[in-house]
Amino acid sequence: MDILSARDVEQSFKDALDGALVATRIYEREVGLKKSRYTSLWLDVKRDGFRAAILHLCQLQEMPHFTVIAPVDRGESVDLLYHFSLYHGHHLKAIALAIRVTLQKSQLTIPTISDIIPGAIFAERETQEMMGVKVTGIPDDRRLFIPDDFPQGVYPWRRDETGPHDMLRVLSGRQGIQHE
């Protein structure tokens, strides 16, 4: 297995994904007194090219280390950030990789990656229950953290009308949290 630089990884995604890659960003930072470099790579991918991106990632390393999905409610859309770590085993050679897919609220679906990376199953179940994004083809559809008697159609991490705001108990003398 060759260890590529962040720039080479970026280029390999550009070659492999073609038009499905919307934007890329490399973030570098000095760490420690010896001025070592820490690198992270951020890729914005269209939903259509998302599975191709994950399959390409698996070409770079036998099994890329998946960390978690971080979903963000951006108002009109929902961002899903799939966090990975490439190249373990060497001092500061690893690249923190984030693949972002932006989904319009009218169509909140994303294909599963659990068939490619089985360790992603918890994060996919959590994304479904917390953000209300349907993961198509998910092998285990059940809730993970939220109990079964929690109402359907309420998603704790959403900032719109599907958020849990109506369920909050506002202590007397305090203002409730406002939302649009």
Next chain:
Amino acid sequence: MSDSIHKTTFTMPIGPIHPAIHEPIRLDLSVDGEEIVDVDVAAGQVHRGIEWIGMNRNNPVQSIYLAERICGICSACHPFTFVQAVEQAAGVDVPPRAEYVRVIVAEMERIHSHLLWAGVAGHEIGFDSLFHLVWRVREKVMDLTEYITGNRNSKAMYQIGGVRRDITEEQVPTIQKTLDYYKSVFDELKKLLLDDPTVKMRTKGVGILSREDALRFCAAGPTARASGVATDVRQDHAYSAYADLGVQAITPDVLTGTVVGDTYDRIVVRVLEVKQSIELIEEALAAMPEGPILTEPKIAKLLAVLEKADGEAVARTEAPRGECMHYVRMKAGEDTLEAWKIRAPTYANLISVPAMLIGQQIADVPIAFASIDPCMSCSNRAVIVDRHSGARSELDGEQLHALSVEKTRRLNSELTGK
């Protein structure tokens, strides 16, 4: 297993107060006699919506203290990760001395956490004298933590842009004295934990996680390293002062020559990491530069900077249980975080639990499950279902613990011929 055989299985619920770690999680075990054929993990019984509070109520400085309370054992790793993520997103610098103080506190936590775990492991197999002994040894680092930070746990050391307390010149001899104590007892401790026939008998070949499965299920920390995956955030993504210190991931073959990926290997990794932490603290004390410990001591000024911040960042640290990750996104003009996602190590390691337990006996569940050092605040009980009739029955922690102790006694008497 083919349905045509009509083998009788039983689903056994273990939890939500798990017998190994006194924290809420439920394991649903499908068993065929004594053998486990399938496992389902039911998490979520202590989900407290911490991320939601960080996104809707708290300002980032308040969220440091909230992050510190995600876990009562690793109360350094979460604030450590969180402040790094906010610093990167908002562009706040950290003085070099603060980075060294951060690392020293994090390594003291690793020593206490690994020793705590080793004691619990002893208790799980009914070896309570080992449990009491290891926990007595652990007290020294708890005393040191109190001496440095003012508290045994929930240390409140981490602040955005540095640390809240310095490690002064007059504190160094006391730290060194504690480290010398650990060095003097380390060989004895290692012998007790790794050479004892009872420990070996109950942990060798139990709860095996292959290297391939560790990679597929994205295991983290000592769980992954014991399966031969040389990953360690302190090495791979060296952060803070670790970038200067040069940490190397410890896999069990360093000591035993081979990687099995069983519970024993997970003990090997943790024992060796205690020594690694002692050395790291010594190195950090020697290399620690002079200078300030906080970029912006005035909280109001810091909050003003944070409110203007617009950006996102991800930070990872190596918690005692493995990779801990925080993602934050900040929006200018908002005093709370726009988004906060926490991925604690047990969240990842729970996915590997079924692979470890299938094929094991019920009496091996406590020690095998405990071997990932599960922390439920990071991420519930046992239910037994009869495969033939679908009947469910519950086994509580004490019954399960009694099964484990009985197995140790039985194997011990076989061993000694009494």
